[in-house]
Amino acid sequence: MKELYKLFSENEKNYKLIYNKDYRKRYSQYFTDFDYSKKLVLSVGKDIYKKNNLNILEPAAGTGNLILSLLLNLRNSCVKKVRIDMYEIDANLIPILTSNISKLKDRLKNEIKINFNIINKDFLKQEIKEKYDIILSNPPYKKIRKTEISNNSTYINFFIGQPNIYHLFLIKNLDLLKDDGYCVFLSPKSYFSGKYSEKIRNYIIDNYNIYKIYSFDERKKIFNNEIQQEIIITSFTKRKLNDTIIEYNNNGVYCVKQKNIISEKNKKSIILVPRNKKEFETIKKIEKSFKFNLGDLGFKIKVGQNVIFRAKNKYKLFTVPYKKNKTIPLIRSRHFSKNGLNYSNNIKGKNRYISMENKGVREYAVKNDNYLLFKRLVTKNNKKIFNVIPYFKNFFDSKYISFENNFVYIHKKNFMIEELYGLYFLFNSYLYDLYYRAINSTHGLNIYELESMKFPSINIIREIGNLYLVNNISEEEIYNFINTLIQ
Known part of the structure; x- marks a missing residue:
């Protein structure tokens, strides 16, 4: 034939x-x-x-x-x-x-x-x-x-x-x-x-x-x-x-x-x-062992407010250089690195601050607080599906900050440092990498999908964070501990 x-x-x-x-x-x-x-x-x-x-x-x-x-x-x-x-x-x-x-x-x-x-x-x-x-x-x-x-x-x-x-x-x-x-x-x-x-x-x-x-x-x-x-x-x-x-x-x-x-x-x-039987069994254990969605634990997931080209057309938002109490730091993809946020003056490009002179600027800003930041773009060929870093409120001396639309962020009222690190290590773990690969269906992080995932209790999340902050345990040992949670 x-x-x-x-x-x-x-x-x-x-x-x-x-x-x-x-x-x-x-x-x-x-x-x-x-x-x-x-x-x-x-x-x-x-x-x-x-x-x-x-x-x-x-x-x-x-x-x-x-x-x-x-x-x-x-x-x-x-x-x-x-x-x-x-x-x-x-x-x-x-x-x-x-x-x-x-x-x-x-x-x-x-x-x-x-x-x-x-x-x-x-x-x-x-x-x-x-x-x-x-x-x-x-x-x-x-x-x-x-x-x-x-x-x-x-x-x-x-x-x-x-x-x-x-x-x-x-x-x-x-x-x-x-x-x-x-x-x-x-x-x-x-x-x-x-x-x-x-x-x-x-x-x-x-x-x-x-x-x-x-x-x-x-x-x-x-x-x-x-x-x-x-x-x-x-x-x-x-x-x-x-x-x-x-x-x-x-x-x-x-x-x-x-x-x-x-x-x-x-x-x-x-x-x-799931891609194979082993992944299926692992995800089954995750959903059996963990009972909470992020919303149950008080967390909210949002997309960065600032769509650059729209904001630029609507307001004269950008100003250089930085002026205290008159500008808001704009966090863009170029500032994201595997070692954390890099906001040095050596980064090429301008428009890193937003002018507060226009009354409409607040719709592009959030309170300067602790956040867990993700790049929205998902590349499944990469070793890890999540590009995630913690953001700490003391990074800028500013009342407000602005996230570019290329970010997804997690936040909660009174977001404790140990909670921030606990979630950071969970999302960086092998377990949550394969878990999200089985869920995700697009080329970007999806809030609906993240909201549907199961997590341990807030006390266990804090315990994971304290392993790093208080006990000074290595990252490898932390990931081994996370694996034991679903045994």
Whole structure:
């Protein structure tokens, strides 16, 4: 069947030569690489192949790569007849898609009877009464205005903030699934956590089971690095399941109870994706041993107030040099170092202080106090996922300070030094590194995710801090102590 893969690939390549990147971006077209189309197909439960007839849906068909991989996988099964509905909104793809599937049908005519319908319409706007055994989907990815769906009761109630079009595909796909069918969905992982997709996530948890999750770091093959979030393949079904299968970057497969990868508290839910069985067991121990969220302990998590270009346009905020009682120190990413805050005069660049002459400046400042500072950008290839340092209120002789928007910070009333160091060592530990990797779904720290994590009691946090401040214990010994807390 190599000739079919070659044919489909050449037709896709020719299409890309004719229709440039800007055109394809208009439709959010990211064609599925065959390596990943095969992984989608392998995420369909094998029990569905015991049927003689299958009803199949591809809601964003492209050039038909997913259907090719699926039908070739069906050849040695009990399936002898398939009916396929393929939706494709781009009229320029229809001739290619029709030619590809026609050749596939002819090639398999002695093995599987194939009836296919290609519909050149917007899938989301169609009223579809049919239900499907298998739904394979690599949907478009782009943010849309909430006003675009404000009159559609099917979608509007699922969203808190701005939706992404792939969310709509997911909701509709699940609605069209037979009770014993499988919906396999390639998408960013972001709907597994975060406030904006909370209602979608709760709907999935309440009405469906997750058969398999395949997660991977490589985005380039599918998205040319244009999609910044981590990507996953998820297989959903209404069937009763005992376990969920998890695979990460081809590094082995393991099974877990679905309830053990769902973290819920105070109506907040997150679907965890540990990379391996060892990480899963460790996270399970963390959530069993630690009972508190940061909010329970009096901590608040916020993003830095100062979006530089907006503030600069709105007010004449910046002044050089420093003037006591007339300026506020502006803490920017360039001042962040692994050894702490570096605010020396040797740092290149200006605009390190904010003028207090304008009355509106206070919206960009906070009280000068103790804070735990994080860089918002998450780089999962780094040895540690958290870039975190303690900030002490005696660093500046100033009533106020201002954090650039590239920071996330943790604060509480009467934030004690031992609490500050206790949290610092927890976030720098191996345990919390792998814990957050399993939760995080974007390229930045997410407040919703941080608020959902479990922590030890405030007394234990203080004890960790005092190991460093009072007992003068080495950092390695402190991290060893943290590990003992979940034994």
